[in-house]
Amino acid sequence: MKHLMSLAGLSVAGLMLVSCNTQVKEANYQVIPLPQEISVMEQAAPFILSDGTKIMYPEGNERMQKNAEFLASYIKDLTGKSLSVQAGTEGKGILLQLGGSSENPEGYQLKVTDANVVISGPTEAGVFYGIQTLRKSIPVVQGMDIALPAVEISDYPRFSYRGAHLDVSRHFFPVDSVKRFIDMLALHNINRFHWHISDDQGWRIEIKSRPELTEIGSKRTETVIGHNTGKYDGQPYGGFYTQEEAKEIVAYAADRHITVIPEIDMPGHMQAALTAYPELGCTGGPYEVWKIWGISDDVLCAGNDETLKFIDDVLGEIIEIFPSEYIHVGGDECPKVRWKTCPKCQARIKALGIKGDKKHSAEAYLQSFIITHAEKFLNDKGRQIIGWDEILEGGLAPNSTVMSWRGESGGIEAAKQHHDVIMSPNTYLYFDYYQSKDVENEPEAIGGYLPIERVYSYEPMPKSLTPEEQKYIKGVQANLWTEYIPTFSQVEYMELPRMAALAEVQWTMPAKKNYEDFLKRLPGLVDVYDVYKYNYATHVFDVNAVFTPNPQDGTLDVTLSTIDNCPIYYTLDGSEPTAASAQYTEPLKLKENCTFQAVAVRPTGNSRIVKEDIAFNKASMKPVTMLQPVNKQYEFNGAPTLVDGLKGNGNYKTGRWIAFYKNDMEAVIDLKEPTEIQSASISTCVEKGDWVFDARALSVAVSEDGQNFKEVASEKYPAMKQDDKNGVFNHTLTFSPVTARYVKVTALTEHSIPAWHGGKGNPAFLFVDEISLN
Template sequence: MTFIFVTPKFNSANLLEIKINNQSNNNFSQLKLCLSLVYSIKKVEGAQIIKQIGRYYELLLDQSNLGPKKIITLVLQLQTPRIGTYNLSCGPEGLFILDINEKRIDFEILQLSFDTIINQSQYAAVSEDINNNVIPELKKTKFSNQYLSIPQNNFVTEDEKLLEIFKFLKPTCDLLSINFFSAGGQHIKFQSMKLENDEYRINISQNGITIYANDYGGRFYAIITLIHLISYYDSQLPLGEIEDRPYFAWRGMHLDCSRQFHTVEQIKRLLIYMGMFKLNRFHWHLTDNEAWRLDLKCYPNLARQSSFRGYKQLIPPLYGSGFEKSGGYYSNEEVKDIIAFAKKLNIEVMPEIDLPAHSWALTQVMPELYDHASNMHSEDVGSYKNNTINPSLESTWNFLNNIIAEISDLFSFHIIHVGVDERPKSSWEGSPKIQQLMKEKNFQSFDEVQDYYMSRVINIIKKKNKRTAAWNEAALSPHNDIGSSGGTGKIDKSCLIFAWEHPSVSNESAKRGFQTVMCPGQKTYFDMAYNNATSERGICWAATIEASEIHSWKPLKDVDKDYHNLILGIQGQLWSETITKPEYIDTLINPRLACLSELAWCSDNRRGWAEFKPTLLHNMKILSKLGWKYHNF
């Protein structure tokens, strides 16, 4: 039976109070409170910080004893959200209590509460009047008032190219009560036609359905459109024609698998969602300060040692993982399985290895990548110290050559993302080896050192017949002053830039001649809270982002017309600091990713929110049958 209760709340002064109530008859000595947070602690009353790694803290209570029927209250002043307020994601996560002998104390933690409650947004009722029920919006339709009967949503085909897709989509279609393998079903034919990549046409007549396309993507998206149509019309389809093609070649979604480990099945579930809305690029964030999740034969201990967390593990209990050992990594076989699964959904998988910064977990396993003669300690925006590998060391280049060679062979897609974001300004300052390199190369700044690093990485990747991608600091100075540095932009223009800091950064990147994917935090970061309600989840450093705000964004308005040809596409992001339980994924992504898919397919020329909203609600009903929950809109 539990006799200790922990009650966290944000008081009226926006300070985090943690009340420890001992209702037992026992006395506890020198208690240590261990927890993680999404915002850094600035000040503590009632305890001392005796250990901090990133945003994992160990707090030794000032009171040496917690006596029977006594209460101790800690008061924490946290980093203030740049935008918005504290919410359910901002309290202590993965909390555990140890006594003087390092023995765990049983306790019960109550839900985070707020003295000042900010209520949920009120969303207007949604009309059931739908003019175009498909997301993303079809480019051109010509429907009559007559219908083709499809009894019990049964279809059949003899075309092998269509059968390949139907077989793969069968588990999804079963959940939607659609059968593409009924002997007496309505016939679907395929006819090859010279069209662009992913473009397709559909003809629906009383003689059946004909799909026209030039490639797998076109056939796949035509079938996805039929699934959306039959889910709406049910047992019939309007006679007519559809012509459809995407505006952007890159229609992406990013998932952070370092801060939290997402299983293969969880990733496949997201990929199915992407396929249902015609998204075609999965950005797989595999490494960061918190873990290296990719198993590599060239460094077999790297993932095994850095991918698990726990109190007495090499990596501490970051972001809610708690006392016990937890985590995981992806084997070569699992990577190949995910790549093959994604290809069936017309999705390519781009791996990201986030370097040279964001490498705290890596340097715990491979300290030889850091210059230990350095006389300066750096700290990044996430409160990790000395998290940047050193490009002046031969060991660094041996490492980079080895991992790039293996990753290039493992991943079939022709692009490898190498990170290059949020390098602390002081990360290389105290390194004698860096000073020597700068003298030899006549570099005047550490930004030039980063250019040198990037140029060498790009050349290594080129030799493997691959292309390099990176965050915008690889080509620009940081847009936000958060203690980070970037490059001077003197790198190969073949580098694909992901512009994340602000919508205007895409224009600057393209202006410098870099092909760019637009992914600004203010519009596409799905780990942001929807609004300022205290009952929401998500953080608020970039914005609060409602589904309607994503749909109303017109990406190309942020870019001069002269540079539109350099915008490859747009992408959503889900960073995982707040995903302390798998079920939190659904409402952070859904319906925002469906909204983003409309932008990616249609760009700025699309229906307004009032017309889109009923269609979005209908699509949420489809996704509910596939097991997805959604946030109100």
């Protein structure tokens, strides 16, 4: 992983006061997540937080005592001050109390006068969130008193379920690291920790009645290198939590008003369990704990009564460890290929009278049988199940809560059926995705592209639901899968500061949300990250470069900005920019090939360099019209992307590519005057596992009037084979020189995915970037 520079000291310094020869620094209540109501009393005197300040809590309330001790430790971390904690409610200082006017159990009031700081809430959890707001408002400074301006804050969360997920199956993290993750959640007002503790690559929780699960299932012989390259590291890998360690983590989270929701994924993602108990699989094995990433065809045998007993045994011990109302049963990515040929599974289908229909196969309905069995077991013990949106397939168990990850459609469908929903769409909330387009300078990730701005933009209430249906949207969660995240330092890097954007989606009302304002508040939270030495990503402090094709002027217009309006310097000749380079003062209008580079220069250190190779051709910055639609999901900036002089890399989600699905690409470029050309080229991006395939044909036609076209060249390409590589493909047609004003470039999509692929027979996506005419 690249070690990125620390940006401590970036936040705008609080007001510095001088009082009785003691320097005082002022607190700032504009924190993340932003409270719902902040009323600062402009003329009133502030409360001075000094070494002698006391923190008081109601006598006999252990949870409130714990809250008081947390506040004292936070203030010591930020300021070095050691505040005393005492029972009672008399005297000056910081008073924590139950009560107040909030109807939301996690709401609070924070009232500051010159005599007292009072944090009140209907529950200890509400008071804890008031403490987090106070904590984040205090500047990070040693050796100074803190002035807390007189204020009244009334605050409460938008959603009752505010979750973050961590996968410890693909890579295992020790107890101290899991506790550190929980501390990160507390800082961001997150109250649910979804702990993914079993999968094909490792079983991570002790089950005393099934000891082989950890004796055998927690260890894999080695791990694949990279994206299933076929090469392995040769290093045995393992790790699991004893039940006592898991209970310790549950208690640690509970002290911070966080509920741990365990996930035992079933009936798929069970290869580690099958390695320990091969008789639970359809083939009987032998199996091995998986060394690769992906989805195994080997799943629990749904026709075997021993499978049902196994589920009961495991869940019976899980509920003894985890007191959460919800137990997550996965239910996702369960291939049915073994069930189709398994005599026991087919006998079960027959015995249950299951029939396939237009909506689902008989085997899909069989999965619902397994999930319903798990649900009934848990319901009988006073618990509820939650599962990924695949549990909708084959009919949803009656009391299930659905976690919608494959976009929002599963959540919308579940809400319409009056099931509770947690929104967790991969398109906005998968923190294992890249957070920069510059993937060469990022730690390896699963793919995708999810910058902090996109996380912040997420609105969890689908407009397609009625107000009554929207009531079933109970919360929001971000997920971190760890196939490519071997260290906890990298967990921090992938989570932060995207978790700050998540916090505001979960807590703050949409009318209060504003991304530009969020960016102004973020440096104050980053100062807190620095106190705890979190390894956060710093992309948000880099130069933000926006490239806009300008067909009118024939230029690529470049607009630069930074989060804190610091000076920006740039070069166009390939040399590294420094404070001695040209300073950016107004948008640049580029007309020719160049290597553009820019850097933000700050007293705390320079940002990373933003670099783009810009290549002009005869199509560049010209008007472009699409005769067939661009796919809405991957439209990004639309047709101008094809002629903006910027090349996409091997990640099709960066916005440098646009997609076509269920139709072909037909782009007409207006060269604005008759122009001679003799070649045309396009680039495509291929990721076969995601149904993203190469073009099947390319053709070029020319016209004088934009209506009547004559083809000048064409070429067909074979269907992709299983061993064809993923990545960027370039296609060029050359022809005798021809003069024309309008040029139509047509690329045919793969209309039927080949039989060797899991999506066989379906149309594929075609991702296209730069059209070059020369």
